[in-house]
Amino acid sequence: MPATALDLTHAPDWADLVAAALLGTERRPPGLPAATGALAQRLERLDPTADAEAALLSASALVSLYRRAGWVPAATSPTPFALAPADDRPACTPQAAWHLAQMLAGKHTVALPEWLAALATRQQTPPPELLPALLGYGHTRAGMREAIIPVLGARGRWLASLNPEWDYALLGDQALNDAEITALWETGSQAVRLALLAQVRSRNPAQARDLLLTTWASERADERLALLKTLAEGLSMADEPFLEQVLDDRSERVRKAAAALLTELPASRLVQRMVDRLTPLLHWTPGVGPRLPGVGQIKKPSLEVRLPEECDAAMQRDGIVLKPVSKKLGERAWWLNQMLEVVPPAVWAAAWGATPQEILTAKITKEWRGLLVGSWAEAARRHHDLTWLEVLVDLAQNGEKALSLEELLPALPPARREALVLALLKGGETLHGESPVMAVLRMLPAPWSHELSRALLKVLGQRLRQIDAHLRTDWHLRAALEIFAQRIPADLASEATAQITNEMRELPYWGAAIHEFEELLAFRDEMLRALN
Amino acid sequence: MSSPLTTEQVLALAPDAASAKAGRGLATPRSWVSVGRDAQAVWGECQGSGKTPYQTQIDLRGPAFRCSCPSRKFPCKHGLGLLLLLAAQPDVVAPATPPAWVAEWLASRIQREEQQQRRQAAADDPATAEQRAAKAAKSAAARDAKVQAGIAEVSRWLRDQVREGLAGIPARSPAVFDRMAARMVDAQAPGVARRLREMAAIPASGDGWQGRLLERMARLHLLVEGYTRLDTLSPNEQAEVRQAVGFNQKQEEVLAGAGQRDRWLVLGQVVEDEEPLQVQRTWLWAEAAARPALVLDFAAPGKPFDHSLVPGMQLDAELVFYPGALPLRALVKQADARMPASFFPSSDIHTALGTYAAALARCPWLERYPLTLGPVQLALTHAGWLVCDQAGHSLPLRPQFGRSWELLARSAGQPFSLSGEWDGDWFTPLSAWVGGFVDLVGGVL
Incomplete structure (x- = not known):
């Protein structure tokens, strides 16, 4: 029980009365407390010898009331909070605030990142009364912090400085000077330091690395891991010497993280070591004869593959995992797969004087073809090699089993991605939960273009009009409705609703999902309009 | 309109x-x-x-x-x-x-x-009125007899507890209180029953329960003594005692009394369980007379309360106080213009506690009293939130109050006005004036 304003237990006369009541008058007749003035006059009228119980109860009533009425708080209050700085940007309209309140209360919360981004673009803030709830939301959901920080404004940052749970927001989105950076780096909480490092890194990658080096040796393993991961942004060969050292870190997870970062750098020593290890294992034989479209060469180029004999300490230092994660691959194939994924595929094209098409369609030991194509796909993704990716997409569309379009897609530029999905949608296939386009749509991040969304709405409407047994159990498609409602541009809400008939709304099993689909789209539309 | x-x-x-x-x-x-x-x-x-x-x-x-x-x-x-x-x-x-x-x-x-x-109009007809009055007098006499017997019983019970000592109570709690509370319901003394039920939670409420329990029991003893000597009290004191025991005065009788016309601000509205009913407390403040009023409404769980008084609204109205030593509970006799609040009362903490002490002196059974404080600011200590005035005095906010951060965010640290219920231990905010009226009962989301 926290201390209350009136602590009667420590008053001597009151404590005597309590002690007497606890013990009971039959064990010891009570005395009356000493008092002066009006209270004394009242107490004198009580007679403990004649009626001990009544005297004790009456005295207790008098003394407790007397003290309660006369209590005054001590005039040594703690200092109230410092004043907030002047607001630096206007608050959003009450209607927009209401949308925020609804999302924070759990309704259509999936739309919160979009709302926050729109608010930030308009240079507005939430109204003050919702700032604590928003800051609290970011406290429990670290993934939301990046979206929350830019809308807080001066008032929000001031609040964040008063509650340790909200210190992640302290940095705000303004650049700090060197002295402020050093001070925060040395004294901030883990969340603050992480955010600080990310912020410095985005402005000046070298400064962030130097900052990290000042305390690297004294950080705990989990902190080293988290801090190291912030180097993924702005990664360059300038970081390579440091990362190469971290390959000898005490913690295995930190070593692995450093290796993962080095594999992103094609010129790193780690990647070069992988090339050296792989070169004797891959033997390329060029084709014979001219390359003519539709005819083929007299003899196709071929690739012979040998598996590595062992996974030595040096390989493991470079991040190669000894035991396969799945049972599909044997140990040695698994080592080969990991090494291939690290090397930019362009290295092989250059070494063998061959094009990606030639390499990917070459004659390869049948057993290892899938492994190689899959590994190259990962390498092309990792090193953003668009030439290779295009050839791989082409292969995937032509039925290459080792490849899946939805895995290649995220690595492509947005416009190219859209074009591919659009072509699939317009392909005329009936939409169902297992359609290839569904997997691709799930991987396609917002924002979706109007063209793509309209094409999707059209095929979706067509599908929902054919009410058959398969539709009733197509829970993949039903579940995807929520994703569609999040990513279709909100201003298409009325067009989406136009595709929905009352019959669909009353479908058993589908009705509720369709209702939510319409609701979420309409809510997003309304919430974005309210910000304009 | x-x-x-x-x-x-x-x-x-x-x-x-x-x-x-x-x-x-x-x-x-x-x-x-x-x-x-x-x-x-x-x-x-x-x-x-x-x-x-x-x-x-x-x-x-x-x-x-x-x-x-x-x-x-x-x-x-x-x-x-x-x-x-x-x-x-x-x-x-x-x-x-x-x-x-x-x-x-x-x-x-x-x-x-x-x-x-x-x-x-028909009820006001003298002939029917006489008949009804005779019937009412008979049933009132029967109830008085029941209550008197009940009061005698609770008086004996209180003495028994103090004679045997409170140390043995936790072992017998809450049954010892609940049983007596049920007896008081039968005796038609619901005010006494409620006080007994509220005591039941104290033995398990942590450090200092002994003092808190003794204080409650002593206060009930005072009520019992007052009721036993009702004849020796002034009419207003009698009304106060009867109200605390649980006699409800008929609304029509109260409304027949003289009203206080003023501009009344609805400070706040709290709903609490009061077995078997729910009670809605609406606190109002008269602008010119600078005094509070409390309008109570009772309803079975799930049934609607009266919604004519809305926090943040002010009305030119005539309120009639229930007779008593401390006129606080009231009824709205007539209300004219209603509009959003345009004023908010405030005083420093010392003055506000003075009005509380004066109220307590008139009615020792007072459980809570509205304080309207300002200009005040919030402070946070290891023990919890405080509301502080310019003189450096402070009152602790009830720990269950969940909107302190929100209030701080609204005020930006600037002084503001705050109304709330003071029970002698904790201050529970009802509403604030921070650039406008803010209702602080319930959640922000």
């Missing part, structure tokens, strides 16, 4: 948080097939899950609600949603002629009001 309610005021009408949330969801034009309003009423048709839309109508004078939906909540989410829509987007709800289903309801309401007035 009646002034439309603000969003906060409408939300204060919600029977529970779920209804408030559902109502907010419906406060958008696309939920409504049609909406309209005139000087007296607002109405709309809301598309629910069924084929025919629900017909929702609200008489703004009350506000009184009616909806064709099957919900047992009152007011239902549709009524709340419609009022919220009116508050947030008044342009959407355009003036119109009421459709038949609205006009009929309004007409029937007016008819009912007239009937009630006729019945009242």
